[in-house]
Amino acid sequence: MRRIFFLFAATFLAGLSPLHAETLPLPDGVVAFDSPAGEALFLGAEARQDYFQLSMHFVTQDNPAFCGPASMAMVLNAIGAPRPASKMTLGLGLFDQTNVFTPATEAVKPSADILKAGMTLDEFGGMLKAHDLTVEVRHAGETSLDDFRKVAAQTLEDGDRFIVVNYLRKAIGQEAGGHISPLGAYDEDTDRFLILDVTRYKYPPVWVGAAALYDAMNTPDSDNGGKTRGYVVVGR
């Protein structure tokens, strides 16, 4: 019933917004990347260096539990980590949502378990560490909005680190549970971050207020012993 309602709502509201004809309606206070306002925010963003590297590797999560592996693939490609060989032209490879799993990441959490239940913030950080990256995991409850904003804005503008957020969708008015996606940019004038949402069948990338995003990270994760969600800063 719930499913049918949302499908109906999506179909109905889609008529009002041809560009997102097949995604869910966005809640108030969240700005779509591909709207006039969203585009203007990007063009006037004070920190957007990471967008260019990440957007080149933007992917859709392969299944409803794989927001973490999708975000991992984007960051590993963007950061220039050595890529797995493949059968592509000249043997050139890319990280994807299959080859991000290695014996070292399986020891953190088996991919079969991630397929069933996704991953927590700590598991996500552990998976990136298993790829020999430098990882800082921050639970929202152990930091503050001001610290998050400062770290995130700096990371988005530097050349060698990326930031990925773990937040509760319903806290920003979206459907519905815990989610993981990289940040792409920060607009200081409106105090908004751009989330490169890997659930591309569901929502476009969105600009969300820093406080709203922080509050959505500062929510307890029952899969993680009630610890709050938060963010990961990753470098080489």
Added chain:
Amino acid sequence: MRRIFFLFAATFLAGLSPLHAETLPLPDGVVAFDSPAGEALFLGAEARQDYFQLSMHFVTQDNPAFCGPASMAMVLNAIGAPRPASKMTLGLGLFDQTNVFTPATEAVKPSADILKAGMTLDEFGGMLKAHDLTVEVRHAGETSLDDFRKVAAQTLEDGDRFIVVNYLRKAIGQEAGGHISPLGAYDEDTDRFLILDVTRYKYPPVWVGAAALYDAMNTPDSDNGGKTRGYVVVGR
């Protein structure tokens, strides 16, 4: 031997360019999207409306012959064509490089044959028509640089059409054969187009001069009876 040489060259030159550590070196005259010059071109581009919709659906071709299906999936998602149902959350779907194939597209060219040999410009246009879109196919030899530039710049700035180019990579100094990818933007000051190259394991998106791109389209395609390559403008 050729394969080994290019692998070696890629590995060697990669050391000079950490951001593209795992892709091939770019030829002179082509500007990477994620370079300071490439980013500045985007921020100052005179036509870039299509970039926002297409970048949200940017994908990597699934195999060496699937530049066409990858470009189709991007355009079908960006243009808001009704999406196939899926097992994703709420049943929401997206076009991908499997479900772009329908009985109507199989009648144009079977996917099994595309897997072996890719597709020509006319076949690419036919596949999009089979999705009930409005399609104009233009062979470069039947038009001119000035006409291409005008049509492409207009299309990149309007809200309801997209343009996809079919060109010979080696004509712009890349490896190597015929290729298909959407355009994302046009910078009038430098007369360059941004190609959202779907071979993301091989090259970043690049800014290419309009004349160089036109010349690379104005090349005979032996798979298409010697007709020249060119471009497709697609609308709903």
